[in-house]
Amino acid sequence: MRVLVAPNAFRGGPGARWVADALASGLAGAVDEVVAVPLSDGGDGALEVLEDLVGGHRVAVEAEDPLGAPVSAEYLVADDGTAFVETARASGLTLVADRPRRPLAATTRGTGQLIAHAVAHGATRVVVTAGGTASVDLGAGALAALGVRFLDEAGQPVAAGPGDLVRVRSADTGPAVDLLRDVRIEVLSDVFTPLGRNVDRFGAQKGVTASDAVVIRAALDAVATALGDRDGTLADTRLLGAGGGLVAGLHAVFDAPVRHGGEFFASLAGLADRIDRADLVLTAEGRVDHGSWDGKVTGLVAGMAVARGKPVVVVAGEVSLPDHDLPAGVRCVELGLRPPLPGQAETAERRHALARAARSALDLGAVSNAS
CATH class of the missing domain: 3.40.50.10350 (Glycerate kinase; domain 1)
Known part of the structure; x- marks a missing residue:
């Protein structure tokens, strides 16, 4: 057998x-x-599996965890030069497991810092595994770390936490687009869930109360509109709800292609052939x-x-x-x-x-x- x-x-x-x-x-x-x-689906533990499948070496970076505390997080540089960033390493729910949940303050800023570090050190292809976040910020924290400026009605900067993002009326994406002009960003989503269903499906595990949910949905709508989504495409498209909307944010700003994480890893591992032989x-x-x-x-x-x-x-x-x-x-x-x-x-x-x-x-x- x-x-x-x-x-x-x-x-x-x-x-x-x-x-x-x-x-x-x-x-x-x-x-x-x-x-x-x-295997992995792009959530917690993705980096370890990638290391087995593609080789390479890890790079440690001092970044911010979901609530802004310092954390040492690693990303992987594969043998072909591709940088793999596991979102959960800097922005994961497990990083704040021993602290009260603060979903209106939690962001993905640390993930953006990992991406920025990889780009600054020569990466021209960055693959982001997006699952396991503590936040529902549509990737605003990561985008801000890469240079996106979120602005209120008066043109003043807005912080990246959902509690503040409700005031967003526009976004200056130019500096971030320039920073990554020669970089290909790809995103792996660990769930099929669209952005519009993220709070309902995953909010409870992140500490989102009924009143928090009202604020977060308003914040997501405000940021999506500021990023150019006028018809609800970001909210309704499968896969874009992963990582608290990080997938949607990276896709909207950088036109990052999105793939199902499980299928990506299954292909790398030759899973279909292995199942056939079992x-x-x-x-x-x-x-x-x-x-x-x-x-x-x-x-x-x-x-x-x-x-x-x-x-x-x-x-x-x-x-x-x-x-x-x-x-x-x-x-x-x-x-x-x-x-x-x-x-x-x-x-x-x-x-x-x-x-x-x-x-x-x-x-x-x-x-x-x-x-």
């Missing part, structure tokens, strides 16, 4: 490489072959819910496996869907562990739990084959 292990990172938990190794350890001696392929496909993520089928690695891997007639099992820290809500042909194994505390994700207990789950997946895969 040949098993393909193709997990995502667990948000706030272990990385995809560590999860893949732990799952594979549970299959040792029980199957003929295990192929481990850590007898059982095992994937994993921290939490399985309805959002798992909205562009996440779990949904992508499962969909590709089912389409090829392969049994697929998802291992998750938590499963919040009943079996009858899972797509046909997909089964789940829940770890039964509490989410890890910061810095305590990669423990022996979690590794053993993942190994046990992998062995359980073998039984579920056998049942699927039999049926």
Whole structure:
């Protein structure tokens, strides 16, 4: 029996490489072959997976976290010179996990600082993986760090937090466009969600209250209009809601092409061919819910496996869907562990739990084959 292990990172938990190794350890001696392929959808942990797939070296930069505190964040320079910027490294929700949520103040400024540093050091192609942000600012923070000036009705500068962005009436994008004139910016979106549905779908995890949501929606409308969107295209287009709208902002100002992150990583990893050669496909993520089928690695891997007639099992820290809500042909194994505390994700207990789950997946895969 040949098993393909193709997990995502667990948000706030272990990385995809560590999860893949732990799952594979549970299959040792029980199957003929295990192929481990850590994956990403463009959210937390993307940089580690990219490092495995494209090589290169990391560059550390002092940047601002979502609430303006200093943070040391890294981006990756691949062997071909492409700079890969993982938004979650400087603007991620996990960076403020131990502080009160402040969604009206949180921005993506740190991500813009990483992009600016890469460009200043010679990058002519920058790929931004946009998932996992703590903010819903339409990328205003990142754009401001790259030189965009947001102005109020009197022509005075406006800060990049959503609480201030409601006053935006125009935007001077010239300095940013000049800065990146010879640079190709590309964006990877970890969800299919359009900008107009971002607050409804992801607001709660970022601490957005009902009253905050009213302000944030007004801010998004104001910034989108200032960036030239007069007909609601930014709000309605799939993929542009990722990263709290960072994808939409980069697309609007730099005409950055947008791709689905999971498909990008799957192509790099040769996932389709690997699934074809497998007898059982095992994937994993921290939490399985309805959002798992909205562009996440779990949904992508499962969909590709089912389409090829392969049994697929998802291992998750938590499963919040009943079996009858899972797509046909997909089964789940829940770890039964509490989410890890910061810095305590990669423990022996979690590794053993993942190994046990992998062995359980073998039984579920056998049942699927039999049926």
